[in-house]
Amino acid sequence: MSCASTHEDGHRLLERVTVVANDRVTEGVGLIVLESPRVARAVRPGQFVHLRISTGTDFILRRPFSIHRAEEDRLHILYQVLGTGTRALAEKRRGEEMDVIGPLGHGWEIPEGTAHALLVAGGLGAAPMGMLAEQLSACGVAVTVAQGAPTAERLVGQGVFEATARRVLTATDDGSAGEHGFVTGLVEGALATDRPDVVYVCGPEAMARIVTAQAAAADVPCQVSLERLMACGIGACLSCVVTTTDGQRRACVDGPVFDAAHVVWDVSEIPPKH
Amino acid sequence: MSCASTHEDGHRLLERVTVVANDRVTEGVGLIVLESPRVARAVRPGQFVHLRISTGTDFILRRPFSIHRAEEDRLHILYQVLGTGTRALAEKRRGEEMDVIGPLGHGWEIPEGTAHALLVAGGLGAAPMGMLAEQLSACGVAVTVAQGAPTAERLVGQGVFEATARRVLTATDDGSAGEHGFVTGLVEGALATDRPDVVYVCGPEAMARIVTAQAAAADVPCQVSLERLMACGIGACLSCVVTTTDGQRRACVDGPVFDAAHVVWDVSEIPPKH
Amino acid sequence: MESAHNINVDMSVRIGALELRNPVMTGSGTFAAGREYAEFMDLGRLGAVVTKGVSLNPWAGNASPRIAETASGMLNSIGLQNPGVESFCANDLAWLAEQDVPVIVNVSGHSLAEYVAVTERLDAEDAIDALELNISCPNVDEGGMAFGTSCAAAADVTRAVRAATGKTLIVKLSPNVTDIAEIARSVEAEGADAVSLINTLLGMAIDTDTWRPKLARTVGGLSGPAIKPVAVRMVWQVASAVSVPVVGMGGIMNAEDAVEFMLAGATAVAVGTGNFVDPATTMHVVDGLERYCRERGIDRVSALTGALKR
Amino acid sequence: MESAHNINVDMSVRIGALELRNPVMTGSGTFAAGREYAEFMDLGRLGAVVTKGVSLNPWAGNASPRIAETASGMLNSIGLQNPGVESFCANDLAWLAEQDVPVIVNVSGHSLAEYVAVTERLDAEDAIDALELNISCPNVDEGGMAFGTSCAAAADVTRAVRAATGKTLIVKLSPNVTDIAEIARSVEAEGADAVSLINTLLGMAIDTDTWRPKLARTVGGLSGPAIKPVAVRMVWQVASAVSVPVVGMGGIMNAEDAVEFMLAGATAVAVGTGNFVDPATTMHVVDGLERYCRERGIDRVSALTGALKR
Ligand SMILES: Cc1cc2nc3c(=O)[nH]c(=O)nc-3n(C[C@H](O)[C@H](O)[C@H](O)COP(=O)(O)OP(=O)(O)OC[C@H]3O[C@@H](n4cnc5c(N)ncnc54)[C@H](O)[C@@H]3O)c2cc1C
Numbered sequence A, B: 001m002s003c004a005s006t007h008e009d010g011h012r013l014l015e016r017v018t019v020v021a022n023d024r025v026t027e028g029v030g031l032i033v034l035e036s037p038r039v040a041r042a043v044r045p046g047q048f049v050h051l052r053i054s055t056g057t058d059f060i061l062r063r064p065f066s067i068h069r070a071e072e073d074r075l076h077i078l079y080q081v082l083g084t085g086t087r088a089l090a091e092k093r094r095g096e097e098m099d100v101i102g103p104l105g106h107g108w109e110i111p112e113g114t115a116h117a118l119l120v121a122g123g124l125g126a127a128p129m130g131m132l133a134e135q136l137s138a139c140g141v142a143v144t145v146a147q148g149a150p151t152a153e154r155l156v157g158q159g160v161f162e163a164t165a166r167r168v169l170t171a172t173d174d175g176s177a178g179e180h181g182f183v184t185g186l187v188e189g190a191l192a193t194d195r196p197d198v199v200y201v202c203g204p205e206a207m208a209r210i211v212t213a214q215a216a217a218a219d220v221p222c223q224v225s226l227e228r229l230m231a232c233g234i235g236a237c238l239s240c241v242v243t244t245t246d247g248q249r250r251a252c253v254d255g256p257v258f259d260a261a262h263v264v265w266d267v268s269e270i271p272p273k274h
Numbered sequence C, D: 001m002e003s004a005h006n007i008n009v010d011m012s013v014r015i016g017a018l019e020l021r022n023p024v025m026t027g028s029g030t031f032a033a034g035r036e037y038a039e040f041m042d043l044g045r046l047g048a049v050v051t052k053g054v055s056l057n058p059w060a061g062n063a064s065p066r067i068a069e070t071a072s073g074m075l076n077s078i079g080l081q082n083p084g085v086e087s088f089c090a091n092d093l094a095w096l097a098e099q100d101v102p103v104i105v106n107v108s109g110h111s112l113a114e115y116v117a118v119t120e121r122l123d124a125e126d127a128i129d130a131l132e133l134n135i136s137c138p139n140v141d142e143g144g145m146a147f148g149t150s151c152a153a154a155a156d157v158t159r160a161v162r163a164a165t166g167k168t169l170i171v172k173l174s175p176n177v178t179d180i181a182e183i184a185r186s187v188e189a190e191g192a193d194a195v196s197l198i199n200t201l202l203g204m205a206i207d208t209d210t211w212r213p214k215l216a217r218t219v220g221g222l223s224g225p226a227i228k229p230v231a232v233r234m235v236w237q238v239a240s241a242v243s244v245p246v247v248g249m250g251g252i253m254n255a256e257d258a259v260e261f262m263l264a265g266a267t268a269v270a271v272g273t274g275n276f277v278d279p280a281t282t283m284h285v286v287d288g289l290e291r292y293c294r295e296r297g298i299d300r301v302s303a304l305t306g307a308l309k310r
């Protein structure tokens, strides 16, 4: 794993993959492990794959998923069951094949000289942060994770965070674990206490927007991973644009990770289910 | 089992059924067994069910299949893998559920005083004849089966015919079993030797038409089971019309079995894959 | 919202002079006159039964094959096969009259005079609550869609039929036009009490083994989930253009689909191809619509009509 | 037939002055200028690359969400976002010129004058083999589809653009019309060397949780397998009405689909939405078309064009 502060996004592949395991993690969330040697070796933290779940014509578009972890030849994907595609994904059994395009997109960057990083994850926002926590910790960066979810059971990805972070702070909407309240309530304190060199955030757009403001107020650079509806996933169709201070950018190639300071937040761009 | 020469078609049901077994019989042909207590008890020889194979929207229409045999609470269906629907049917595993509408259509009739019957089956035409052979033999009718197929392996349904018929004559296109040639070549002889009181025929329409003419020449009443593309399967949509000397009739309620003498044969009505 | 689950939802809607117990009807031609479906569901729980198209004299319909399956849809070229209006009244209508459900008869014709003649005959039947004028069938050579693809022709036939009946008159529009809102305005101006849409999109499929069209008649009408986005768009355009009620249809398979049409502006909806998939689809839509409203604390289903936010 | 498996199939087809090595092109707007796809396939094996629509000045496109999935299809309202013709020539075209594949540039405009200005600018580029005039985009408020839904407007813009270029001119038609054959005849009469169809069907989808349209722009264009029956029907109607070549598209996912369009009368075909499903779809169509011909002893693919039996 390299600690380069910025990187060129690698070559994209179309790979036939095999399901190694697919298990329920908690209510409505699954973890699928795919044997995908070529993509697993090339993927970097914050990148994603575009998964062809159905080969029928009932739903034809691929579905984008972050790589939670890459372990030898295997991709780990944490997914939330929301609609047609993720319901079908949840039914995939060991041994079934699918094809993926990946690794895709521009992932997290590690600014030169980073000694301490704050990772802020809301709900499934933990998905693209597993590899990031691993890379940071391998590079000797001190990691604090601030994670929020509706309930204790919905705090996903805790395994990798516990293994890599110096501190894992949690908040739940119902108080069943950690602070009672939103994850944004933890950020203020962590910014003050830890004085991180960089903040990484992923979660519901309303939450990411607040964290962006909190980081800006503390004068800490902030990167955000954004979701957009995607057709091609490779930069050709312009489905997935994000309005930035540099103009319209494509989430699938220029993102999904953006410099939060450059994002022009616009509620209408949030995918409908969020 | 009743030996009534004609019958009223019973009440139609919508039943949720479970796959009990689904096995390959020969190249491209499967036998699926469904736990379907209500339909299995009501079905009569020559009737069919309308099977909902997919609940997605990739293909939305049901598929009609004859009941080959009904055994206690179970329906046996012999099917040929042809397109989208039958490919999906071949992939159904034990324990999966589907729903069926049935029993549907007007099946075979046993004319008053029938002592000897000739059953002529071409290829999958054997499918709707299993129950018929059983009923005839249970009623003391002497049964001769004349069956044809491309090769010996494609002679399906032989189990029930061997168990019920006095004679089973076979013909294969390649001579790998029985006579070398078409099943129609057996009919002339069987008509002359057995002097049956009724001929039942099911198979490719070109073949059924020849047998109809052969029976007519021998002055033996003939019944034919016809296939049509079906949307509703219950008589409402008029997809499945058969031109008869009594006008347009619906294969799904007035058939699939028709008095062969009344059918106005018209190649354009044959479903495209036959 | 807790207590909302216990509210009673007023499911009734009004189409012209017709009060329906709920907004769910059947798509003409997919439900015959209801008798075949009565074994699978309770006709009395439908908003209305819309019958297959009826013409003055018996029509033989088109040659077979008459249907072909397509991605998320089907093509049909039935061609309005029907036994003619006299036989219809003596048999189907006589049966329907005994059922506890409003009856809407779909009216077909080859010519303006024929449309009028059928209408006059049907107007005499007390068992009929409304007429649906079909000027949009893509499966007949004369009449049918030809009347529904020009404003002038649509207006002419509506005017003539309007003069021939005092019953609630729904005009069924063709989607195979450049501007369906304009056609809707023309028929509204001539006295239509409501419009229904969409009829099928003209389509075609070819067998790549035989090189022949899959339908004997070459072209036919596309229906089912595939066309839903076009249907919803047209309902939205028409509902914005006219003030009479709109009956929306095209690919409705469940209650959510029906909600989509109502939000777009439909007062009532119809299930067509969905009946073939599951003969009890209409019942599932009725129950699901009521549940949808109850769960959201909406006390009358008609509040959904045109409630799209933009 | 045994020996037929060894025949060489002549895959070339001709569109105006343009000889293509095979009939498979890309659908404008689904393939950008090809660069993104070059990682997954060999551009040099395509009949032609058709670029995203290019306008005189940069266009920002529409608000997000810009796509929505539908049964066997998708809606898009991208809105012709593009960097303008100068940037296009300096970047995309400069890159494409280095590839071994014919280049067809899709031309957009808000007004007749703008269409002409873009055309004049593109006419000066040797790297461009043909222009596809897009008078059928449903996703822009002015221009776009407005030009493609009336014969007079379609004729006007074709005439003006024809006068501005000597390159092969393909006019891309809108399916959102009553009579597409009539529009095709109008543009043929004004000198179009070919017509391409269909662009997307205007559609709409509503989120039943939020009561908002799924697309920020409310309506968008429906593409994918859902629309194939409508597209095949229109290709058949247009091919019967004009004598210039027809480029057919709408829902092509595999070689069988392409054969269907060719039998209906298309000389070439384009893959649009299919590229999103599998970035190598065009290659599968090229290979599959050749195999289809070889297995049937057909020695040139152009023998399929219009070979429908009735
Ligand atoms: C770069 C990226 C990474 C992602 N990583 C993850 C992840 O690791 N784990 C996870 O659970 N989810 C992730 N998502 C969201 C995930 O793609 C959607 O939840 C999923 O596509 C929903 O599919 P569906 O068929 O179940 O939902 P449906 O609502 O039936 O989908 C309909 C359409 O909307 C799209 N869509 C719906 N919700 C979203 C969404 N939130 N973002 C993007 N497209 C959406 C679908 O892709 C599809 O095209 C990611 C999205 C992006 C853009």
Ligand SMILES: Cc1cc2nc3c(=O)[nH]c(=O)nc-3n(C[C@H](O)[C@H](O)[C@H](O)COP(=O)(O)OP(=O)(O)OC[C@H]3O[C@@H](n4cnc5c(N)ncnc54)[C@H](O)[C@@H]3O)c2cc1C
Residues within 6 Å of the ligand: B048, B061, B062, B063, B064, B065, B066, B067, B077, B078, B079, B080, B081, B082, B083, B084, B085, B086, B087, B124, B127, B128, B226, B227, B228, B229, B230, B256, B271, B273, B274, C068, C069
């Ligand atoms: C009354 C009746 C009884 C039948 N019994 C049997 C049986 O016991 N075993 C068996 O193997 N087949 C039987 N068939 C034929 C069977 O219905 C078709 O083979 C099957 O529908 C093909 O579906 P598919 O999706 O694989 O083919 P596709 O070609 O993909 O189907 C496309 C459409 O065409 C229809 N279709 C295609 N071929 C036929 C056909 N021959 N007859 C009717 N519809 C067709 C399908 O139902 C579907 O609507 C019967 C048909 C009828 C009408």
Ligand SMILES: Cc1cc2nc3c(=O)[nH]c(=O)nc-3n(C[C@H](O)[C@H](O)[C@H](O)COP(=O)(O)O)c2cc1C
Residues within 6 Å of the ligand: B231, B237, C027, C028, C029, C030, C052, C053, C076, C078, C080, C106, C134, C137, C172, C198, C199, C200, C222, C223, C224, C225, C227, C249, C250, C251, C252, C270, C271, C272, C273, C274
């Ligand atoms: C088999 C079939 C027959 C039809 N016959 C008629 C008809 O007689 N009169 C009519 O107005 N519409 C007819 N239609 C159109 C439907 O009523 C409906 O408008 C259309 O199918 C769209 O709805 P759907 O997608 O729910 O089927 C028919 C549709 C089908 C599928």
Ligand SMILES: Cc1cc2nc3c(=O)[nH]c(=O)nc-3n(C[C@H](O)[C@H](O)[C@H](O)COP(=O)(O)O)c2cc1C
Residues within 6 Å of the ligand: A231, A237, D027, D028, D029, D030, D052, D053, D076, D078, D080, D106, D134, D137, D172, D198, D199, D200, D222, D223, D224, D225, D227, D249, D250, D251, D252, D270, D271, D272, D273, D274
């Ligand atoms: C995302 C997207 C963008 C498109 N952009 C354009 C465009 O810029 N110009 C154009 O003429 N057609 C455009 N189209 C239409 C396609 O080129 C094609 O005509 C249509 O999608 C039907 O083909 P398909 O079903 O294979 O996608 C676009 C289609 C899609 C899906």
Ligand code: FES
Residues within 6 Å of the ligand: A229, A230, A231, A232, A233, A234, A235, A236, A237, A238, A239, A240, A241, A250, A251, A252, A253
């Ligand atoms: S998804 Fe196509 S450009 Fe991003």
Ligand code: FES
Residues within 6 Å of the ligand: B229, B230, B231, B232, B233, B234, B235, B236, B237, B238, B239, B240, B241, B250, B251, B252, B253
């Ligand atoms: S299949 Fe509908 S009437 Fe026979």
